[in-house]
Amino acid sequence: MSIVFHVELSTDSTQPPYDQLRMAVIEQVRAGTLTAGTKIPTVRALAAELGIAPNTVARAYRELEADGVVETRGRQGSFIASSGDPTRDIAGRAAVDYIATIRRLGLDDSAAIEFVQRALQA
Structure with a gap:
């Protein structure tokens, strides 16, 4: 329909x-x-x-x-394709991709958080 x-x-x-x-x-x-x-x-x-x-x-x-x-x-x-809030799904996938990149670069959680905080302040 x-x-x-x-x-x-x-x-x-x-x-x-x-x-x-x-x-x-x-x-x-x-x-x-x-x-x-x-x-x-x-x-x-x-x-x-x-x-x-x-x-x-x-x-x-x-x-x-x-x-x-x-x-x-x-x-x-x-x-x-999805119900609910698709922007949250997209943001969630972006977060997973970000953490995968941080891990590939050999950085730890504190570095990941630091980069996010800097980006939010920019």
Whole structure:
């Protein structure tokens, strides 16, 4: 079952349309409006509905897929891949990658924390 989610793109925004669309999907996943397994509109159908270029929707979908929010199942279409807060999943993976890098460099936990504190202060 395909769902038409509510998306409003602002022509006055400094945020590009693909990013507005990407964030709208993420916000609806966070809110529970779009749940795991929900089929989302095709690129062409959503582009026509929003009155934007298909490449704009395709870019948003690609970025959502790279972030693990959307998954494409070939001819079956695209679906919401995760429920809850996808940004926390992304941040968690980044933290794991960071620690793996720290370990490869032979640094200890105190060094890892020091780098994070410096980055937060910058």
